[in-house]
Amino acid sequence: MGRKEINCSWKKITNNIKDIFDFKEVLGSGSFSEVYLVRERKTGNFYALKCVKKKQLHHSNLENEIKVLKRIKHDNVVGLEDFYETRTHYYLVMELVSGGELFDRILDRGVYTEKDASRVIKQVLEAVSYLHQNSIVHRDLKPENLLYYSSEENAKIMISDFGLSKMADHGVMSTACGTPGYVAPEVLAQKPYSKAVDCWSIGVITYILLSGYPPFYEENETRLFSKIMKAEYAFHSPYWDEISESAKDFIRHMLEKNPNKRFTTEQALSHAWIIGDTAHNDNIIQSVGEQMQKTFAKSKWKRVINATVVVSRMRRLQLSHADPPAPAPAPAPAPLIQVLDVSSPEMCLNLIFVFQTHARCCIRYIYVL
Secondary structure, eight states: OOOOOOOOTTOEEOSOGGGTEEEEEEEEEOSSEEEEEEEETTTOOEEEEEEEEGGGGGGSOHHHHHHHHHHOOOTTBOOEEEEEEOSSEEEEEEOOBOSOBHHHHHHTOSOOOHHHHHHHHHHHHHHHHHHHHTTEEOOOOOGGGEEESSSSTTOOEEEOOOTTOEEOTTSOBOOOOOOTTTSOHHHHTTOOBOTHHHHHHHHHHHHHHHHSSOSSOOSSHHHHHHHHHHTOOOOOTTTTTTSOHHHHHHHHHHTOSSTTTSOOHHHHHTSHHHHSSOSOOSOOHHHHHHHHHHHSOGGGGOOOOOTTBOOTHHHHHHHOOSOOOOOOOOOOOOOEEEEOSOOSTTGGGSEEEEEEEETTEEEEEEEEO
């Protein structure tokens, strides 16, 4: 198959990308791209550079990601700074985010409260509200895509990874995509869906932030999808005993099975748990941290680092130009799902899972018997 070209009026052509950037180290690698920590030679600024081979472009969501990122600019969204092309590659110059993943920061804390969780979710809601106002649906919100801007204690949250995002100018979509555990019931049922799917995902994330485990969890994915489609979850004792009723009410509105009744981002931002003083200030790190470590072994959440992530190694690189050690291989990314030919929730209970692996990327296709 020939190379697929991306038509973009503002892309910059160069013969050698290394004339523009000094490559410091590999931050991560996936099936279709590699990400490097780079320093721009002209300015000395650090960036994350996502490199995609043209011959692999038909496998990636790069063109969609570029269209979405070029359209948006928000304090809580990782930005696309520039876009380069050589004879063989495309290069996305991404804003550098160095604070690490949301879950890792929580596990490293000594004190963590409901108020902390509320502040995180408020920032996520503000960013997603901005996306929705611009007719963009993220479609793959999950903790791995929520990053801290820096290592500072009060660093802001950044949303990353727009590979599955959709510009939904007409409001309704039908392509089934997402990550198991965070995907909305209407997506699994392959019904037309809207930006409400993002609000469902935020509800799942909120639940995890307050308990340390997901609202929908089954080793068997048929049962997992069945629970999601029924919105079958609970606030179990003792993990939820000290959590405020306001937080539970917020989650109920976000995990509403009917997307037409589910909270919008605007409604969520007006809820007392977000803007009021109802979030408890008790330290819940012991309970939440323990459950996170049990349910999500830390390595399970260490996915391929995308074009927005750099860990504390960057600080060392700013102080020294010594060659860094080779990074450890990145674990496989979370499996994506595509639901094929599913016309009702009941039919989804009769499934055969066919696994098709492309390098490190596992895509699960669901077929109805």
